[in-house]
Amino acid sequence: MDRLHIKGGAHLNGRIPVSGAKNSALKLMVACLLTDQPITLTNMPSLADTRFLAQLLETLGVEVYWPKGESTCHLNGAELKSTIAPYDQVRKMRASFNVLGPLIARSGHATVSLPGGCAIGARPVDLHLQALEAMGADLRVEQGYVKAAAIHGLKGAHINFSMPSVGATEHAMLTATLAEGETVLENAAREPEIEDLADCLNAMGAKITGAGTSKIRIQGVEKLNGTTHAVMPDRIEAGTYAMAAAAAGGDVTLEGAPVAALGAMISKLREAGVTVEADEEANTLRIVRNGTRLKSINVSTQPHPGFPTDLQAQFMALMSLADGTSIIRETIFENRFMHAPELQRLGADILVRGQEAIVKGVPQLTGAPVMATDLRASVSLVIAGLAAEGETVVNRIYHLDRGFERLEEKLNACGASIERRSGEDE
Numbered sequence: 001m002d003r004l005h006i007k008g009g010a011h012l013n014g015r016i017p018v019s020g021a022k023n024s025a026l027k028l029m030v031a032c033l034l035t036d037q038p039i040t041l042t043n044m045p046s047l048a049d050t051r052f053l054a055q056l057l058e059t060l061g062v063e064v065y066w067p068k069g070e071s072t073c074h075l076n077g078a079e080l081k082s083t084i085a086p087y088d089q090v091r092k093m094r095a096s097f098n099v100l101g102p103l104i105a106r107s108g109h110a111t112v113s114l115p116g117g118c119a120i121g122a123r124p125v126d127l128h129l130q131a132l133e134a135m136g137a138d139l140r141v142e143q144g145y146v147k148a149a150a151i152h153g154l155k156g157a158h159i160n161f162s163m164p165s166v167g168a169t170e171h172a173m174l175t176a177t178l179a180e181g182e183t184v185l186e187n188a189a190r191e192p193e194i195e196d197l198a199d200c201l202n203a204m205g206a207k208i209t210g211a212g213t214s215k216i217r218i219q220g221v222e223k224l225n226g227t228t229h230a231v232m233p234d235r236i237e238a239g240t241y242a243m244a245a246a247a248a249g250g251d252v253t254l255e256g257a258p259v260a261a262l263g264a265m266i267s268k269l270r271e272a273g274v275t276v277e278a279d280e281e282a283n284t285l286r287i288v289r290n291g292t293r294l295k296s297i298n299v300s301t302q303p304h305p306g307f308p309t310d311l312q313a314q315f316m317a318l319m320s321l322a323d324g325t326s327i328i329r330e331t332i333f334e335n336r337f338m339h340a341p342e343l344q345r346l347g348a349d350i351l352v353r354g355q356e357a358i359v360k361g362v363p364q365l366t367g368a369p370v371m372a373t374d375l376r377a378s379v380s381l382v383i384a385g386l387a388a389e390g391e392t393v394v395n396r397i398y399h400l401d402r403g404f405e406r407l408e409e410k411l412n413a414c415g416a417s418i419e420r421r422s423g424e425d426e
């Protein structure tokens with residue numbers, strides 16, 4: 001199993017290019033199931049998750065042409081050969097469950113394993129299933145699989161989500177593009193990745209308005225076409241490197257950053273005393289911290305445009321070095337503080353009480369062996385390791401490889417010292 005050896009203490013200076021967004025790319029890839037014409041996705045991040053989803057799509061009969069090292073992926077779903085998404089290919093990743101609705105829309109039936117993904121809470125799929133049922137799908141859950149059929153086709157529906165779920169909004173939107181008549185999604189999630197998906201679907205001939213607001217309207221069409229679409233830049237990756245620079249100190253410019261999508265994170269970094277120069281036209285974000293100690297501030301995760309849950313762990317790493325006490329509230333997932341005990345191994349002072357973590361900043365962290373427990377938790381340990389004195393070994397980085405493209409290369413180019421080694425955990 002791979003692990004990272006990080007020699008902490010170096011300031012970060014330089015430029016980091018931001019990759020395409022994992023959470024957007026995955027749903028864009030699923031869109032290829034809705035058409036018999038080719039889809040080309042550019043700015044694709046080559047990650048464990050995107051490569052893994054490509055394999056699931058191949059199982060379903062999609063021809064995938066995506067050579068290693070290339071950021072353009074060609075998907076051709078002209079002839080689907082299966083409507084079964086097996087457990088082994090769905091359990092590792094949340095987004096793969098979103099093939100269910102498109103398969104029903106295209107083929108009239110589907111059997112899809114219940115999903116996995118990061119172990120950060122119960123993560124039910126009731127809202128996905130309610131939306132598909134409202135559109136006329138007949139669903140049964142048997143032996144861990146959702147078995148679905150829509151004998152009379154899918155029909156547009158009025159769906160009022162009880163909470164703004166990103167995955168359920170995207171799943172309903174994908175499915176409704178081919179349903180007969182109008183679908184209205186109320187209390188829809190407003191994450192930027194939803195707009196990116198709507199832009200791609202509209203380029204394929206879908207009729208979607210309101211994506212990015214809490215009310216989305218989808219006028220069903222009979223057929224969708226192929227298209228070429230550039231995956232939006234990864235706001236979580238950009239936010240992560242911004243916090244790495246803030247924690248380690250230095251002067252880092254993120255290139256191709258989705259500045260407008262990062263408003264909440266930028267304000268929190270500024271409140272903490274970090275200099276952030278955001279240029280929306282040039283798509284750059286410059287992060288500077290020289291010498292001054294970080295101020296401790298409170299944060300509560302919220303659906304977009306609030307502070308993203310996917311940046312909470314990274315922010316905790318940062319606050320563990322701040323002057324004073326910070327309260328971090330996680331309101332989206334029930335169990336997303338698994339990084340706290342690992343950060344404590346590096347000397348952080350954190351007390352978890354239910355949905356809150358009370359972080360008393362310490363002047364210095366010290367390197368130690370730690371274990372990655374989920375994707376964003378892993379990268380919070382990298383951030384802490386970069387700022388810590390001595391060597392930190394982050395074990396089980398397969399979690400990290402799900403969502404960060406060329407992480408060591410990007411950080412080492414700015415002066416970090418991170419080495420990947422294989423073998424037993426240390």
Ligand SMILES: CC(=O)N[C@H]1[C@@H](OP(=O)(O)OP(=O)(O)OC[C@H]2O[C@@H](n3ccc(=O)[nH]c3=O)[C@H](O)[C@@H]2O)O[C@H](CO)[C@@H](O)[C@@H]1O
Nearest residue numbers: 023094095123124125126127128165166167168310332333
């Ligand atoms: C692959 C991907 O894009 N993953 C992102 C997506 O996950 P994902 O789409 O799984 O997250 P959701 O927005 O659906 O989850 C938000 C909340 O709704 C709850 N819920 C969700 C669906 C449902 O059917 N029933 C239900 O109760 C969840 O348990 C959670 O408490 O959005 C999350 C919240 O921004 C991010 O952390 C994930 O990185």
Ligand SMILES: C=C(OP(=O)(O)O)C(=O)O
Nearest residue numbers: 093094095117118310375
């Ligand atoms: C939690 C994440 O992914 P998933 O939803 O696939 O578990 C994530 O991207 O942080």
